[in-house]
Amino acid sequence: NQSARPSRVVVIGLGRFGSSVALELVEHGSEVLALDTRSHLVQQFSEEVTHAAVADSTDPEVLRQLDVPDFHRAVVAIGDDLEASILTTSVLADFEIPSIWAKAVSRRHGSILERVGAHHVVLPEHDMGERVAHLVTGRMLDYIEFEDDYAIVKTLAPAAAAERPLGDSNIRSKYGVTVVGIKRPGQGFTYATAETVLHRGDILIVSGRSRDVERFADIT
Numbered sequence: 311n312q313s314a315r316p317s318r319v320v321v322i323g324l325g326r327f328g329s330s331v332a333l334e335l336v337e338h339g340s341e342v343l344a345l346d347t348r349s350h351l352v353q354q355f356s357e358e359v360t361h362a363a364v365a366d367s368t369d370p371e372v373l374r375q376l377d378v379p380d381f382h383r384a385v386v387a388i389g390d391d392l393e394a395s396i397l398t399t400s401v402l403a404d405f406e407i408p409s410i411w412a413k414a415v416s417r418r419h420g421s422i423l424e425r426v427g428a429h430h431v432v433l434p435e436h437d438m439g440e441r442v443a444h445l446v447t448g449r450m451l452d453y454i455e456f457e458d459d460y461a462i463v464k465t466l467a468p469a470a471a472a473e474r475p476l477g478d479s480n481i482r483s484k485y486g487v488t489v490v491g492i493k494r495p496g497q498g499f500t501y502a503t504a505e506t507v508l509h510r511g512d513i514l515i516v517s518g519r520s521r522d523v524e525r526f527a528d529i530t
């Protein structure tokens with residue numbers, strides 16, 4: 311049974327980003343091999359991940375000895391040492407690991423990582439900065455933007471849309487957004503339907519084009 315088999319992930323670099331990735335993967339049932347050149351970090355996380363080892367990931371021989379070429383997923387969580395980040399990513403690409411995720415500190419770093427074989431590049435600081443910008447100016451409680459200017463946000467129900475069923479609210483035609491989920495104070499999230507009546511203090515999950523969800527979150 312394919313789905314019951316835990317996924318195995320090698321995480322390279324146990325700084326703030328890499329250790330968060332590793333611990334979250336373990337929390338969700340993955341087997342994690344965690345590597346770092348710094349022995350105190352390896353020691354610190356050795357009890358929490360499946361395997362941890364002190365290793366220089368730029369050395370293909372070292373990675374072979376740890377069976378890294380057998381992994382289907384890898385995360386390169388080396389940030390500031392660009393040379394190590396780029397070399398590690400290219401070694402993993404040489405191993406033909408099917409899914410390589412790499413952290414970049416800048417867009418240029420990210421495009422180099424893609425060139426040497428990363429399948430997914432993440433820019434945590436950059437992305438979080440953008441996200442926070444959306445939160446500080448508006449009434450949004452959370453904001454996630456996808457490609458093509460599409461976003462999902464968590465926001466408070468605008469008073470203007472309150473006290474009538476979503477089906478009669480014209481929210482979709484007026485604002486171009488869809489209310490996907492709703493949370494009443496003290497309750498969990500549920501799917502929104504045409505019959506759902508919004509109240510003040512409700513928290514909404516809203517999807518649509520970034521500009522439209524932004525506009526919707528700004529109405530009161």
Ligand code: ADP
Pocket residue numbers: 322323324325326327328345346347348351365366367368387388389390391394395
């Ligand atoms: P963060 O900002 O997430 O804390 P850092 O860049 O500070 O990221 O941390 C990256 C980690 O990667 C460090 O713990 C560092 O020791 C580790 N690292 C750097 N180069 C290598 C390498 N060649 N092999 C293995 N680990 C490495």
